[in-house]
Amino acid sequence: MAEITAAAVKELRERSGAGMMDCKKALTETGGEMEAAIDWLRTKGLATAAKKAGRTASEGLVGVAVSGTKGAAVEVNSETDFVAKNDQFQSFVRDVTQLALTNGNSIEALAAAPMAGGSVNDALTANIATIGENQSLRRVKTVSVTKGVVVPYVHNAAAPGLGKIGVLVALEGDADTGKMEALGKQLAMHIAAASPLSLHEEGLDEAMVSRERAIAEEKASTSGKPAEIIAKMVEGALAKFRKENALMSQLFVMDSKTRIADVIAAEAKNAGGSIALTDYVRFQLGEGIEKAESDFAAEVAAASGVPQGA
Structure with missing residues (x-):
């Protein structure tokens, strides 16, 4: 059996929101496999939703920029938050984000784009040499509309167009531009807070849905109810998962009762024109990147009685 280290307990605690002893037990039950331990905790009702597993874990900046009817978002990582506050680093991220408007088809194309x-x-290599810390271009995405607006938003901006959560909202339509931009800003704030996984329910990743089904089945199997009731419980859990994670079916964070699709339809009616949300981007700094261990591992070891290690 794999050794259950304090570092592993710490990571699972941060990713799942479960207590330390529950995390230790989950890792023991699953032979130290992190993803299996998360699922084990969720089947026991001890962990929060899966998307918490992608919490911010690295430093750097997300940049967003819009020109006309096109927008771009870029994530550039650094080793420490100190570098993210560096003027040279911020200027680099800002310039790269502007370049992504015309060279943002892929991270490879962006890396090869002319600069300085x-x-x-x-330029990135030169930055590493002069700043003295490793940095990397992580991802880029662009969105555009034929007629309408692309609205940018940065949550808790570190500088104009730069922060840890960057959002772009693409609204296609012929409604008043000012009203579309106001709606886009509200939708962008919702996206930053609600972290949708896809635009529509049918766009959710099938592997993720299958994983949710397995968890729902495991939970339902312990209820002692008849098979037909268990099947309905599973389908109900999946329907809830799809509704809560697809943007158009999420409840608007501004009132917690109106579906995003209905918010857009109502605004289109009020504006006297067409409005369609055709695409969006939400980049949160460090999603899915493991963070370097901190001294908190020692605290976990003291509290849980497990050995400290890598």
Whole structure:
């Protein structure tokens, strides 16, 4: 059996929101497998939703920029938050985000784009040398509309267009531009807070849905209810998962009762024109990247009685 280290207990606690002893037990039951331990905790009702497992875990900045009817979002990582506050680093992220408006088809294309007499990748290498800390271009995405608006939003901006959560909202339509931009800002704030996983329910990742089904089945199997009731419980859990994680079916954070699809339809009616939400981007700094261990591992070891290690 794999050794259950304090570092592993700490990571599972941060990712699941469960107590330390429950995390230790989950890792023991699953042979130290992190993802299996998360699922084990969830089947016991001890962990929060799966998307909490993608919490911010790295430093750097997310940049967003809009030009006309096109927007771009870029994530650039650094080792420490100190570098993220560096003027040179911030200028680099801002310039790269602007370049992504015309070179943002892929991270490879963006890295090869001309910049400062060389390429973006050359400029990044120079930054690493002068700032003295590793940095990397992580991801880029662009959105555009034929007629309408693309609205940017940065939650708790560190500088104009830069922060730890960046959002773009693409609204296609012929309604009043000012009203569309106001709606786009509200939708962007909702997206920043609600973290949707797809635009529509049918766009949710099938592997993720299958995982949710397995968890729901495991939970329902312990209820002691007849098979037909268990099947309904599972389908109900999946319907709830889809509703809560697809943007168009989420409840608007501003009132917690109106579906996003209905918010858009109502605004289109009030504006006297068409409005359709066709795409969005939500980049949260460090999603899915493991963070370096901190001294908190020692605290976990003292409290849980497990050995400290990597």
